[in-house]
Amino acid sequence: MPPKITAERILDSMATAVLVFDAQSRLTTINHAGEVILNHSARHVKGRSIHELIVNAGEMNAQIASTMSSGQTVTQRGCLLLLPDAPDLRVNCTFTPITDAAGNLQVVIELRRIDHHLRIEQEEGLITQQQATHELLRGLAHEIKNPLGGLRGAAQLLEREISDAALKEYTHIIISEADRLQSLLDRMLGPNNLPKIQPINIHEVLEHVRELVKVEAGTGLRILHDYDPSLPDLLADRDLLLQSILNIVRNAAQALENEGQIILRTRIRRNFNIGSRKHRLVARIEVIDNGPGIDEGLRKQIFYPMITGRSDGTGLGLSIAQALISRHQGLIECHSKPGETIFTILLPLDGKHEP
Ligand SMILES: Nc1ncnc2c1ncn2[C@@H]1O[C@H](COP(=O)(O)OP(=O)(O)O)[C@@H](O)[C@H]1O
Numbered sequence: 001m002p003p004k005i006t007a008e009r010i011l012d013s014m015a016t017a018v019l020v021f022d023a024q025s026r027l028t029t030i031n032h033a034g035e036v037i038l039n040h041s042a043r044h045v046k047g048r049s050i051h052e053l054i055v056n057a058g059e060m061n062a063q064i065a066s067t068m069s070s071g072q073t074v075t076q077r078g079c080l081l082l083l084p085d086a087p088d089l090r091v092n093c094t095f096t097p098i099t100d101a102a103g104n105l106q107v108v109i110e111l112r113r114i115d116h117h118l119r120i121e122q123e124e125g126l127i128t129q130q131q132a133t134h135e136l137l138r139g140l141a142h143e144i145k146n147p148l149g150g151l152r153g154a155a156q157l158l159e160r161e162i163s164d165a166a167l168k169e170y171t172h173i174i175i176s177e178a179d180r181l182q183s184l185l186d187r188m189l190g191p192n193n194l195p196k197i198q199p200i201n202i203h204e205v206l207e208h209v210r211e212l213v214k215v216e217a218g219t220g221l222r223i224l225h226d227y228d229p230s231l232p233d234l235l236a237d238r239d240l241l242l243q244s245i246l247n248i249v250r251n252a253a254q255a256l257e258n259e260g261q262i263i264l265r266t267r268i269r270r271n272f273n274i275g276s277r278k279h280r281l282v283a284r285i286e287v288i289d290n291g292p293g294i295d296e297g298l299r300k301q302i303f304y305p306m307i308t309g310r311s312d313g314t315g316l317g318l319s320i321a322q323a324l325i326s327r328h329q330g331l332i333e334c335h336s337k338p339g340e341t342i343f344t345i346l347l348p349l350d351g352k353h354e355p
């Protein structure tokens with residue numbers, strides 16, 4: 001006979017978080033997955049009241065009481081748990097009554113995370129949308145580029161033929177506007193040459209962006225940094241990366257009207273998903289501003305081209321940024337409320353970079 005496996009070992013091997021509470025709603029047992037969710041060791045949380053462990057424990061506490069009195073197993077779906085020392089999470093909770101060795105009633109709560117799946121689905125959607133936008137942009141830019149070249153050439157010929165200065169003024173406008181459109185299209189298409197992939201120190205790039213935006217914005221704007229020095233070099237095209245981050249930081253500076261604070265933050269994430277692809281190491285770059293936030297009506301669309309909230313905006317900054325980041329298998333996310341807007345760039349750090 002192989003050695004017996006204890007119930008405790010089995011509990012700890014489970015992916016489902018298990019928490020057991022007594023009649024006073026104090027935690028009596030927790031497994032390893034439960035410790036991970038609460039972000040505390042069993043030693044630290046055992047014996048504590050549910051109200052100390054979960055910020056919004058009211059509903060769960062009521063369910064513990066009613067499970068004890070009814071003796072029935074109950075599952076609640078999609079509960080939001082606010083935790084004091086860990087990120088909020090959405091779970092399905094199953095409450096089951098049991099009696100302990102002394103004959104006292106306790107309630108076993110199984111917590112299965114669902115926010116994880118939701119996040120992956122949302123990110124997959126975002127990646128598909130970003131790829132579609134990128135294709136659309138490239139197609140559109142190519143379509144406009146050729147006739148534009150013809151227009152400019154014709155205006156140039158015309159300019160040579162006419163001597164009237166007032167008329168030349170018109171051809172001049174056509175040529176300079178065509179040039180402006182041309183450079184806009186070049187920006188939409190990205191650089192002509194193939195990306196130059198090399199090891200990049202992301203902090204050096206961020207410092208460069210910081211200098212550029214500081215010069216543009218003047219002294220009313222503070223740009224702070226909070227870098228994780230353990231972040232390794234990432235394989236990327238420096239110019240493309242710089243342009244994407246610059247577009248995001250510039251937007252933040254514009255939203256702040258050059259009065260306020262931007263934080264550039266880097267972190268490393270292990271075993272992290274970008275969409276459905278799991279990466280061993282991911283660089284997380286956050287641009288956080290304390291401005292008014294993104295207009296609610298625009299929030300869902302800001303990554304689409306031509307969407308702008310500014311009278312002099314082109315609405316291209318973010319769609320270009322996301323196209324460039326997705327060429328590096330990365331993703332840009334955005335969370336915004338008045339007083340805090342966070343743009344998060346996620347980039348894989350584990351090789352295979354062929355943007
Ligand atoms: N940090 C931010 N705070 C508030 N609004 C923002 C921020 N970043 C982007 N936006 C909104 O998203 C819009 C689209 O940005 P973008 O694609 O760069 O185009 P543009 O800057 O030309 O308007 C902006 O016009 C602005 O309304």
Ligand SMILES: [Mg+2]
Nearest residue numbers: 247251317318
């Ligand atoms: Mg912009």
